[in-house]
Amino acid sequence: MRIGELARATGTTTRALRYYEEQGLLRSRRSANGYREYGPEAARVVDNIRLLLASGLTSEDLRAIGACLGDELLGGHVCPESGLKTEVFEQRLALLRQRISELVVVHDRLADRLDDLQHGAPRPGRAVA
Numbered sequence: 001m002r003i004g005e006l007a008r009a010t011g012t013t014t015r016a017l018r019y020y021e022e023q024g025l026l027r028s029r030r031s032a033n034g035y036r037e038y039g040p041e042a043a044r045v046v047d048n049i050r051l052l053l054a055s056g057l058t059s060e061d062l063r064a065i066g067a068c069l070g071d072e073l074l075g076g077h078v079c080p081e082s083g084l085k086t087e088v089f090e091q092r093l094a095l096l097r098q099r100i101s102e103l104v105v106v107h108d109r110l111a112d113r114l115d116d117l118q119h120g121a122p123r124p125g126r127a128v129a
Contacts, residue, residue, distance in 0.1 A: 003028070003036045010046040017046065023059040025049050025066060041070040056096060061088050 007014045020026035021036075026045055028036040048069045052062055062069065065088060 001038050001040075001042065003038070006038050006042055006046065009043050010050070012046060012050065020046065020049055023063065025059065025062050025069060044072075045069045056092050057088065058092075061092060064088060 001009070003014050003017055007017055017026060021028060026038075026042065026049065028038050028042075031037050048071075049062060052065075053059075
């Protein structure tokens with residue numbers, strides 16, 4: 001199938017498909033006229049790429065598990081060929097938890113400043129950062 005057909009079949013854009021190729025996540029062949037042609041597994045690969053990116057993984061994470069992108073990934077599937085293991089997900093989750101913790105601190109500071117602006121001076125017992 002050609003790039004426009006794959007884009008329509010997966011609900012994505014041709015630009016995204018080209019990006020996935022640039023990142024080494026999706027492969028195509030070139031026909032004699034230079035058009036990209038994708039095999040029958042390409043739609044599942046694109047669906048998995050989109051699923052995993054939406055789950056918080058990065059393109060770099062996906063390159064590490066690239067051999068499994070054509071497999072059914074839902075339902076607890078583990079792909080031994082590429083090492084699709086819990087480590088990639090655990091590392092990404094730990095990073096997100098750290099970011100959330102940092103954002104909570106920023107949120108609380110901002111909420112305190114807003115409260116100060118709306119109600120005057122800081123209330124006793126509340127530290128000023």
